Amino acid sequence: xxxxxxxxxxxxxxxxxxxxxxxxxxxxxxxxxxxxxxxxxxxxxxxxxxxxxxxxxxxxxxxxxxxxxxxxxxxxxxxxxxxxxxxxxxxxxxxxxxxxxxxxxxxxxxxxxxxxxxxxxxxxxxxxxxxxxxxxxxxxxxxxxxxxxxxxxxxxxxxxxxxxxxxxxxxxxxxxxxxxxxxxxxxxxxxxxxxxxxxxxxxxxxxxxxxxxxxxxxxxxxxxxxxxxxxxxxxxxxxxxxxxxxxxxxxxxxxxxxxxxxxxxxxxxxxxxxxxxxxxxxxxxxxxxxxxxxxxxxxxxxxxxxxxxxxxxxxxxxxxxxxxxxxxxxxxxxxxx
Ligand SMILES: NC(=O)c1ccc[n+]([C@@H]2O[C@H](COP(=O)([O-])OP(=O)(O)OC[C@H]3O[C@@H](n4cnc5c(N)ncnc54)[C@H](OP(=O)(O)O)[C@@H]3O)[C@@H](O)[C@H]2O)c1
Numbered sequence: 069x070x071x072x073x074x075x076x077x078x079x080x081x082x083x084x085x086x087x088x089x090x091x092x093x094x095x096x097x098x099x100x101x102x103x104x105x106x107x108x109x110x111x112x113x114x115x116x117x118x119x120x121x122x123x124x125x126x127x128x129x130x131x132x133x134x135x136x137x138x139x140x141x142x143x144x145x146x147x148x149x150x151x152x153x154x155x156x157x158x159x160x161x162x163x164x165x166x167x168x169x170x171x172x173x174x175x176x177x178x179x180x181x182x183x184x185x186x187x188x189x190x191x192x193x194x195x196x197x198x199x200x201x202x203x204x205x206x207x208x209x210x211x212x213x214x215x216x217x218x219x220x221x222x223x224x225x226x227x228x229x230x231x232x233x234x235x236x237x238x239x240x241x242x243x244x245x246x247x248x249x250x251x252x253x254x255x256x257x258x259x260x261x262x263x264x265x266x267x268x269x270x271x272x273x274x275x276x277x278x279x280x281x282x283x284x285x286x287x288x289x290x291x292x293x294x295x296x297x298x299x300x301x302x303x304x305x306x307x308x309x310x311x312x313x314x315x316x317x318x319x320x321x322x323x324x325x326x327x328x329x330x331x332x333x334x335x336x337x338x339x340x341x342x343x344x345x346x347x348x349x350x351x352x353x354x355x356x357x358x359x360x361x362x363x364x365x366x367x368x369x370x371x372x373x374x375x376x377x378x379x380x381x382x383x384x385x386x387x388x389x390x391x392x393x394x395x396x397x398x399x400x401x402x403x404x405x
Contacts, residue, residue: 070108070150072099074171075381076139083124085324086392091124092385099173102152107162107176111146114167114381114402115194116388117228121321130347142167143199145182145190156181163193170381170404185363195228195399196373197362203315203348204232204291205358209240210351211313211344212289216241219283221302224293225266226253226374228399229315233291234263235371242289245282247275247298249394256397260372275301286310295319300330306341314345322392374398380405 076095083091102108120142123134134140144167148160153176156162164179166172184190195201207229214220220237224230225246234257237244246257246266254266265282272278279287279301286307292299295317302312320327336343365371376396378387384402391400 069098070101070173072108072149072171073097074099074169076169077381077384078137079124079134079140080137082126082136083121083322086322087121087124087385087389089385094382099171102150102173105153105175105177106173107148107153107156107179108150108171108173109146109162109164109166109179110149110171111144111164111166111169111404113145113191113194113404114384115143115198116167116384116391116400116402117142117199118316118318118321118391120388121392140168141165143194145193146171151176153177161190163198168381168384185367191375191377191399191401191403192366192373194401195375196232196366196371197359199348200228200399201232201362202351202355202358204229204236205362206348206351206354207313207315207346208233208236208289208291210354211346212237212291212311214240214242214289217243218288219243219245219285220289220291221245221247221279221283221287221305222291222293223247223269223298223302224318225263226257226397227293228396230291230293231257231261231374231398232371235261235365237289237291238262239365239370243283243285245279245287247279247294253394253397256374269298276304279305289313291315293318296327296330300332303330303332303335303339303341306335306339308339308341310339310341312341312343314343318392375401377401377403379403 078093080093156176161182162179220242222233226248234244244263247269257263257266267278287305290302290312292314296319
């Protein structure tokens with residue numbers, strides 16, 4: 069055994085409906101000494117993401133289900149503490165798939181060495197420069213295909229994915245309308261991110277009417293993060309030949325039973341709307357192009373990032389659960405000491 073122990077969060081039962089603390093267990097385990105080809109890493113930050121809820125189901129839809137009584141996993145950024153592989157040295161910063169644990173031993177070739185353009189912002193590699201930022205870029209540009217002057221509607225607009233979608237769409241010359249669950253989030257999008265109009269879906273009353281009022285020329289691209297009433301409203305207001313980039317439908321992730329769908333799906337036919345579901349992991353061919361655009365946008369202050377940082381692995385489950393009640397403002401990050 070090495071001199072290190074690790075704290076890990078295991079899934080111990082599969083949630084039905086909204087998960088609770090009882091579905092998870094925090095354990096402390098001894099770590100082995102890294103063998104040839106392996107490294108021992110201390111994570112600094114881990115990501116909690118809505119898709120992890122799907123992995124807690126026995127029949128996960130597109131990502132493999134988490135095993136019961138085993139540590140969960142996901143995106144994290146850490147630092148090499150011990151190395152038995154020539155490709156990584158002590159102190160190297162690595163992006164890895166070993167979230168939900170503060171330290172771990174794994175093959176060096178399962179992680180990528182980062183040369184952060186700003187070492188103070190390592191957590192950006194879990195947000196704007198990481199999976200959610202890349203999702204925004206792929207979904208909007210490849211599947212939304214926005215053209216200058218068009219109107220883009222974004223749900224969960226201040227979140228990890230949504231905030232980048234809004235800002236990229238503005239950079240591409242579009243009018244952008246966001247939907248969020250609080251006035252503070254709306255204010256940030258309007259004042260800091262240059263979004264043209266924001267709807268607070270919790271207080272606006274009829275969402276279709278609010279969207280129609282915010283989009284007098286109709287909606288050409290809908291970036292779908294929420295589903296349900298948001299999809300219904302978008303279909304009502306979309307223009308002919310509109311495109312929907314179907315990224316996620318968080319409103320339904322904790323449903324124990326399937327919820328009623330939108331009752332206006334026939335509009336897809338009449339308006340000749342194209343709906344593209346997509347999963348970011350299928351689009352690695354766009355990663356280079358994404359980083360080549362995104363890093364300068366961040367450096368030039370054209371893309372702003374917000375984070376909600378929760379301290380300590382002990383609070384990681386709460387951070388995850390908070391995604392479903394909008395506790396995060398921007399990317400939800402868990403920081404380890
Ligand atoms: N297809 C892919 O490859 C891919 C990759 C990454 C993420 N995604 C999807 O993208 C979406 C956004 O993910 P994210 O990581 O950026 O999360 P996020 O937006 O940072 O966090 C989730 C947000 O969703 C909103 N929300 C939660 N429950 C809601 C409900 N019932 N109705 C309306 N809004 C609700 C909350 O914001 P408010 O306070 O505004 O309500 C919350 O802050 C999710 O659907 C996720 O599954 C897909």
